Amino acid sequence: MSPTESPSRASGPGAAPLLEVRGLAKSFGDHEVLRSIDFTLHAGKVLVLIGPSGSGKTTVLRALNGLEQPDAGTISVAGGEVAIDFGGPVSAGKWLALRDRSAMVFQHYNLFPHLTVLQNVTEGPIVVQKRARADAEAEAMALLERVGLADKRDAYPFELSGGQQQRVGIVRAVALRPQLLLFDEPTSSLDPELVGDVLTVMKELADEGWTMVVVTHELVFARQVADEVLFLDGGVIVERGAPERLFTAPAEERTKQFLNRLLFPF
Amino acid sequence: MDWELFWASLWPIVRGGLLGTIPLSIASFAIGLVIALLVALARISGIRVLSALARFYVSVIRGTPLLVQLFVIFYWLPSLGLLIDPWPSAVIAFSLNVGGYAAEVIRAAILSVPKGQWEAGHTIGMSRTTTLRRIILPQAARVSVPPLSNTFISLVKDTSLASLILVTELFREAQKIAAFSQEFVMIYMEAALVYWVFSLVLSTAQSRIEKRLDRYVAH
Numbered sequence A: 001m002s003p004t005e006s007p008s009r010a011s012g013p014g015a016a017p018l019l020e021v022r023g024l025a026k027s028f029g030d031h032e033v034l035r036s037i038d039f040t041l042h043a044g045k046v047l048v049l050i051g052p053s054g055s056g057k058t059t060v061l062r063a064l065n066g067l068e069q070p071d072a073g074t075i076s077v078a079g080g081e082v083a084i085d086f087g088g089p090v091s092a093g094k095w096l097a098l099r100d101r102s103a104m105v106f107q108h109y110n111l112f113p114h115l116t117v118l119q120n121v122t123e124g125p126i127v128v129q130k131r132a133r134a135d136a137e138a139e140a141m142a143l144l145e146r147v148g149l150a151d152k153r154d155a156y157p158f159e160l161s162g163g164q165q166q167r168v169g170i171v172r173a174v175a176l177r178p179q180l181l182l183f184d185e186p187t188s189s190l191d192p193e194l195v196g197d198v199l200t201v202m203k204e205l206a207d208e209g210w211t212m213v214v215v216t217h218e219l220v221f222a223r224q225v226a227d228e229v230l231f232l233d234g235g236v237i238v239e240r241g242a243p244e245r246l247f248t249a250p251a252e253e254r255t256k257q258f259l260n261r262l263l264f265p266f
Numbered sequence B: 001m002d003w004e005l006f007w008a009s010l011w012p013i014v015r016g017g018l019l020g021t022i023p024l025s026i027a028s029f030a031i032g033l034v035i036a037l038l039v040a041l042a043r044i045s046g047i048r049v050l051s052a053l054a055r056f057y058v059s060v061i062r063g064t065p066l067l068v069q070l071f072v073i074f075y076w077l078p079s080l081g082l083l084i085d086p087w088p089s090a091v092i093a094f095s096l097n098v099g100g101y102a103a104e105v106i107r108a109a110i111l112s113v114p115k116g117q118w119e120a121g122h123t124i125g126m127s128r129t130t131t132l133r134r135i136i137l138p139q140a141a142r143v144s145v146p147p148l149s150n151t152f153i154s155l156v157k158d159t160s161l162a163s164l165i166l167v168t169e170l171f172r173e174a175q176k177i178a179a180f181s182q183e184f185v186m187i188y189m190e191a192a193l194v195y196w197v198f199s200l201v202l203s204t205a206q207s208r209i210e211k212r213l214d215r216y217v218a219h
Helices: A057-064 A092-101 A117-128 A133-146 A162-174 A192-207 A219-225 A243-248 A253-263 B003-043 B048-063 B066-079 B086-112 B115-123 B128-165 B170-181 B184-216
Strands: A019-028 A031-041 A046-050 A072-077 A082-085 A102-105 A180-184 A211-215 A228-233 A236-241
Touching: A019 A057, A031 A057, A031 A228, A031 A236, A046 A057, A046 A219, A057 A180, A057 A211, A057 A228, A072 A092, A082 A092, A092 A102, A102 A162, A102 B115, A117 A133, A117 A162, A117 B128, A133 A162, A162 A180, A162 A192, A192 A211, A192 A219, A211 A219, A219 A243, A219 A253, A228 A243, A228 A253, A236 A243, A236 A253, B003 B048, B003 B086, B003 B128, B003 B170, B003 B184, B048 B086, B066 B086, B066 B128, B086 B128, B115 B128, B128 B170, B128 B184, B170 B184
Parallel strands: A046 A211, A046 A228, A102 A180, A180 A211
Antiparallel strands: A019 A031, A019 A072, A072 A082, A228 A236
């Protein structure tokens, strides 16, 4: 997990953005969940998506990993090394190429229940990336050590708390050495007292220079860690900006209302 | 009760089980499982023609008596110029039968694995096939062991039908002894006893497998 191992460090400032999203649109039947989403993200930066449920933020994240197929728009990673135009059919090879660049941390962890903690982490590196078992296991153990779970290497997911499972989920994603880490409401399923451990790990990753897209309701985390915040509502980006500005002086009425509801729920 | 005859006929009946019933069951079940997996995958493939063919196959197998299937295979294959012995005929018929029933079990087991597991497989870069093989099927296997064990135990007993096409197995041996000695009731009860003991052994094996596959779920 050291920055030198992170490929997201490869491009310095002034380089082409790591991720470029243009005109992303998606409908489920008559319901438009996304309407023309545009953003760019440079290597080493953290983008946080906030918004009410049903705003489309999770759909954006899932599109970046090919779990959701947009109806229109383009996604370009690493200056066009992987470029997908959703206007036409997308080949299976392109999906795999897009997924190779990123790794996802899920709200419900989605660990593999039939594999031990260590096997969960090494499955991708060994089976997909064909790395040597000894190397993959050594790296996995180092990562597990860092999140305080080395002694759980042989445990099955059901034996872990939610917070521990999610930390394994993060390690599983990082072990793939992706250029882009995607987090889909990573703390929303956790008991409140377990949220801190997971956010701490995420903050460390951000500090190390990993490029991250995070969907979350944790405003304090967003404020501390995000380089840019996008506020989505009704499938569009209503407002965007640096967290200090967006959280203290939102320009849009809808942003104000949303932030107020989160800060003063009753 | 003629105990002398009882003890004298026990070994021939058990031998019929060990050399006939058990190999016939194991061979048919193994081939049947392969058919079942292919049929289950065809059903969920999303390819309309494949899925329809698979549904038709399952419907025919489940909608007709096993005895009729056995006779159709035994009398129909020779009419196509395929002269085969009773034993392979029986294996073909029982395999096709298991394939139809087990396909539904396997399909349900695959569908019972949460969608998030497919997604997690995809996000670590796995193709659909790799995700199925490494992530989905191992979890589906755990769910399908109890119903598939039932299928297997039923099969062991159903292989007695093969005696009707003169396959040498447990029940055929019993029939021969009964015809010769005219002690029908005792010999058939003896055959029943041997089937029952076989089933008990299989049930024990089933719970062992279940226990082993349950190691990764909370109790």
